[in-house]
Structures are given as C-alpha cells and as structure tokens.
Amino acid sequence: MSGEVQAAAVLGGLAESEQTESGRRPTGPVRPRRVGLGSWLLPAYTVIAFVFLLIPIAYTFVFSFNDSVKSNIAWRGFTFDKWLNVCNVEGGAVCEAFANSVIIGVVSTIIATTLGTMIAIALVRYRFRARSVISLLLFLPMATPEVVLGAGLAAQFLAVGVPKDMTTIILAHTMFCISFVVVTVKARVSSLDPALEEAGRDLYGSPAQVFWRVTFPLLTPGIVAAALLSFALSFDDFIITNFNSGSVSTFPKYVYISASRGIPAEANVIASAVFLFALVLVIGAQVSRAARVKRLAKLG
C-alpha cells in the first residue's frame, strides 16, 4: 500500500515516483509571512518528533556497547567486546539466527520480485478479463492482519502434513511480499513512455530484444526498490514466521524467545550493524539522487 510504496521509493532512492521529479509539484507563489509563534512551532515539533522516533534506536545502539554478562538491562560499562565477538555467545545462536534470516530474505525476495514484476507488467500493459478479481487477490494479502496470514498457512501446512522448516518460512514470506512488489513495480511501469518501446519495435527489435534492451533497463530502479522493500519486510517479519518456522530460528524469533530471559548485547550489535548498513545505503542513494536532479536541472 502507499506507505510501503513510499518506503520503497525512499529505500531505493531511485524509483522516482512521477510527482517528485517531473515538476508537477504544485507550488504557488510564496507570499511574505508574518514571523510569529506559528513559524517556529512546527519545526520545533518536528525536531521533538524525530527525537522521539529515534530514542529506541539510540538505546539499542548504545546498549550494544554494554559490558553486560547475561541480560542486557543495566549499564555495566563500555566495551567493544560484543562487536568484536558477536558469534561467541550461546554457541553462536544469534549468528545462526541472523544467517537464517538473510538466506530466507534473499530467496523469498528473488521469488517474490520475479513473480510480482511479471504481474505488474501484465496489469499495466495488457487488457484481460478478471482484472478486478486479480486486483482484489493482490490487495487482500496487504489488508489481512499478519496473524491471520500466519495461522492460515500453518493450518494449511498442518492439513497437508508438511513439516515446518526453512522452506515453509520462505513460502510464507514470498506470499506476503508479492503484493508489495506488484504495487511498487506497477508505479514504475505506468510511468514508462510507451514511445520508447515503439521505437525499439520500429527498429525491427524482436519482442524479446525490446523487452531486455529497452523495457527491463527502464524498469530496473522500480525493481530494485521493490526487492529492497521485500527483503526488509522478510528480514523483520516475526508474526508470520512464528507460525510457520517449527524449530528454525530467525533473528526476530531469536529476540522474541530470549526476551523472557534477557537479550544478549550481541543481538543489539547485529541490529545496530544492520541499521547502520541500511542507513548508509539509503542516505547515499538519496544524496546521489539529489545530485542527479540538480545536474539535470542545470542542463535543462
């Protein structure tokens, strides 16, 4: 849904949605304003709101340096130790869970992105009956609470007699990622200029050549954004995983289970490292996009 699409656009930093770059943004002439209470109230609120949003992140980051013994609740002094020996705790249980999460995220992202991109292209480019049924089928998984999706799949696996393992987690994650991929990629397909593909056909390109040489490269930013969103959704999913994982541990599941006896600081290390990695990636993409827009503006 639109929140996720926006998130994907920010994540990708590439999939420019039409309204942000084609200059359709309506800006009226700015009239001189009175300087008063209102002019600083909103910026001040924004700063406070961001501080509030970032408090738990800062807390998690700071406590990754805590020299804790078992549970990571009271501050016991600063150490780099946990960052250097992440996998040494509990026989590497945190790292194993993390590795599982990465594998599940990558595999389900690949499947969901492929299937979702195909659907997105078909929805925009072709006319067919049953379109409204298909749209509903794509919309419903996003409007269904995760606990229902998770319990439904678990009931099905139980009925068919499939044991729960890594495969069932991947099957579940792929399912809820497809719709988000469709929404994200679809925005990109609709903004494509059909004239570019026509030009390809006019130059005697075969349908396959036109697709791989023209359409696909133009869709890439949307597909990348969709894949990043899909990975993020899969990596952080707990509720659906919990119903379909059996004895397989993922990072969120590890955190949930150890919450009752205290989370080791190593979990904070992994979460903080993932956070920093994602932040650098996204800010880098945003800054380079801003630079590109500026360059284009200068050319124009």
Place this chain on the structure above:
Amino acid sequence: MAFAAFATAEAQPQAPRKTSRIALLLLLPGILYLVLFFLTPLISLLLTSLQAPLEFGDIGQYQYAFNWQNYVDVMTAYWPHILRSFGYALAATVFALAFSYPLAYFIGVKARRWPLLQSLMLVLVIAPFFISFLLRTLAWKQILSDESFVITSLKALSLLGPDAHFTGTPFAVIFGLTYNFIPFMTLPLYTALERLDLRYLEAGSDLYAHPFTVFRKITIPLSMPGIVAGTLLTFIPAAGDYVNASRDFLGGPDTQMMGNVIEANFLVLLNYPAAAALSIILMAAILVLVGIYVKRSGTEDLL
C-alpha cells in the same frame, strides 16, 4: 494512492488485444502462487475453525466437522480480548494520526523548498524500519521500566504515584502500538500533503477565512486519501499485533489481545479450531470495519 492504483489501471489505452496470451503467461505463476499460499490457507482456516476434537484422540487431534459451537465458545471465552484488540488499535490509530499529521505537514509542505532535507527527513521517518521491530519495542520496555530513569524521576516529581507502573498497563500497549506504526501513518499523509496545492490555502485566506477554517475546510479534505490510507495501514496491523501486548514486551496479563490468544491456542495449547475461529472473526471484523470506513469517508475509489 496505491489502493486506487489497482483500480485505475483500466485507463491505459496502449493495450494490444491479441497479446493476451503473453499476459496469461506473465500472470499465471504469481496468481497461482497467491491462490495456493494465500487463498487456500484462508479456506483451510475456515475448515479448521469448524473442526471437532477427534473421539478418543490426543491433544491437538481434530477431524473435519461443522462444529459452529467453536465460534460461540471463543466468543464467550475471549470477548474481552476481542474488544481490547479493537479498542487498543483504535486508540493507537488516533494517537498516531495526531502525532503524524503535523510531522507529515512539515515534511510535505513546509520543507518543499529544500528537497534534500525533505528526503533525508523521509529517511528518518522510515529509519525505525531498519532496526528490528522487536528490539525497538524491548528498548521502550527498558526505557520505561519501573526502575528506569524516566519513571523514577516522574515518581520523584510526584507526577506519578509511588506504586504506579507503566509497563504491563493498557497505556503501555497503546503507546507501543502507536510508536511502531507511526511510519505507516506518516508516509501516506506525506504523499497526500506533498501534492497539496498551496494556492487553495491562499484563496481561502484571501477570502478572510481564519487559518483554522482554512485548515478544516481545505487542508483536511484535500489530504483525506492520505488520512484514510494511513489509518488503515495503522489500524489493521495494530488490531492483529501480539508483540506489544505480550507479557515479555509492553503488556501484562490483563492486556492480552486477539493475536496473543490466537498464538497461544495455535502454538501452545494446540487448540487449532479455536485459533482458526478467532482468526476468522478478526479478519471478518476488519473487512467489515474497513468497508464501512472507506464508504463513510467518501473515498470509495480506494478499493
């Protein structure tokens, strides 16, 4: 809005008819996947919700039946959880809207002159997504625990009674739900406000409307699609959530929601029919509420 994005695709004129076989090939794998792993599970869930215990069977053994009694049983046993789920989710949605609207307004309207600042602020809005949902919630639990600096200082200032708790209370659960779903509220609001044409607001004030009237009569109606999308994106996952309300996180024994009892029935008690019946009730209630809400807010084109 993306809800609308699904519906408005008919307007694409460039579709050649004869290639519909390619369309079928493109659609088939993904649609088949969703039928197999989304639609059939819902049917499984419905069938499971009607199962009866196997005669002389072990715990967790059931047979197919038409045991409507399961619905009556879970309704009588868990009606407080059902009410709590929708009550907490509603409260969290209202708080998230109140929190996010000014924030989205600043990013989408006031910060228009600085595109880089705008996109960096958007990154900050989704930054919580990058750190585990569960760890964020645990962080709040520890920041606001009874021994924490915040709570002890509030007690020292007598703003809080000496025996007051934060974690384990309904307020803590609503607080956690609000915090966790704020990005889902802020982003659609931002999308709607970013497109707001400021000339309408100027026209309003030129006609001597009070700024509050301008906001109520122009800004709010124009951002309605964002409000509807944001409230749905917050309300639906909040109603089904069971992490915030869990005892190990922000909840306590008296704050359990539907998600908690579904989890307990399915994974601990192995009472699959009860868990399935509760899931069906949750899903049906959400679909009905969402349908009414979308109709009443006058944005039918969302679905």
